[in-house]
Amino acid sequence: MVKEEDLVALAHPEYWNERYILEQKAQNGDKSVLGAYEWLSTFETLRPLLAKYLPSSSHNPHILHLGCGNSSLTADLYSLGYTNQTSIDFAPFVIDAMKAKYASLDTRWLYMDARHTSFPDASIDVAIDKSTLDAMMHGSQWDPPDDVRENVGKYVDEVGRVLKPGGQFLCITYRQPHFIKPLLRREKLWTLDLEVLSGSASFDYFVFVMKRL
Ligand SMILES: C[S@@+](CC[C@H](N)C(=O)[O-])C[C@H]1O[C@@H](n2cnc3c(N)ncnc32)[C@H](O)[C@@H]1O
Structure with a gap:
């Protein structure tokens, strides 16, 4: 059982x-390059879904x-021709490490x-969250504490602000849809659909697909 204080820590940059x-210190072998860690899903498992929702790379979507984090998703999409990508994180160490690791991209x-x-x-075509919203949540899922509502609210509104009309927000989560859906719902901002991601893991994950109006 994960302790509440550990879940609270996940919402803070110092923890990450x-x-x-x-993680880099614990690596065997080449310690100068941060290895990859993939939350929830490998690229191969996600690939059919990305193929379904991403605009063609020939349109150069942002x-x-x-x-x-240290996911390889940016590099994996780059290898498919998606060169117009911005990857953000509030942990400075991982951004410096990823910048160095993928200097050639x-x-x-x-x-x-x-x-x-x-x-x-309205400057982004596709925003992708793989377990980042998950990290903002702690406490009761039925009745989230005020700080969770506030953080998630600011986050979701910010994604809505930067998405172009017709742009998409793909949010991949391990949390049950009946808890996440109310947090993502913005009837005047976007349509909201749900996909189930069944991979090699022992249980399913969920992908919310929001399309900006
Ligand atoms: C569970 S990890 C997922 C990492 C990566 N997306 C993956 O799939 O492997 C959550 C990541 O979100 C980052 N994060 C959490 N809250 C954030 C925020 N408010 N702004 C930017 N990054 C945040 C953390 O630093 C961490 O790297």
Whole structure:
């Protein structure tokens, strides 16, 4: 059973920064390059879903990774021709490490809080969250505490602000839809659909697909 205080820590950059520093220290072999860690789903499992929702790479869509961590998703999409990508995280260590690791890719890595970004209104075609919203949640899922409602509210509103009309927000979560759906619902802002991601893991994950009106 995960302790409540441990879940609370996940909403703070200090926790994640320290975690990435320790992760790199614990690596065997080449310690100068941070290895990858993938939350919830591998690229291969996600690939059919991404193929269904991402615009063709020939349209050069601007893809924003929200809380990129040390996932290989940016590099995997790059290898499919998606070169216009920005990956943000509020843990500075991981952004520096990813910038160094993927220096050969022409993409942007920015130390930034997803609740208050510096992107212009309507500038992003696709925003991807893989377990970042999950990290903002603790306490009762039936009746989330005020800080969770406030953080998630700011985050979701910010994604809505930066998405272009017709742009999409793909939110991949392990949490049950009946808890997440009310937090993502914005009837005047976007349509909301749900996909189930069944991979090799022993239980399913969920992908909310929001399309900006
Ligand atoms: C569970 S990890 C997921 C990492 C990555 N998306 C993946 O799939 O492997 C959550 C990540 O979100 C970042 N994060 C959490 N809240 C954030 C926020 N408000 N702004 C930016 N990054 C945030 C954390 O630093 C961490 O890297």
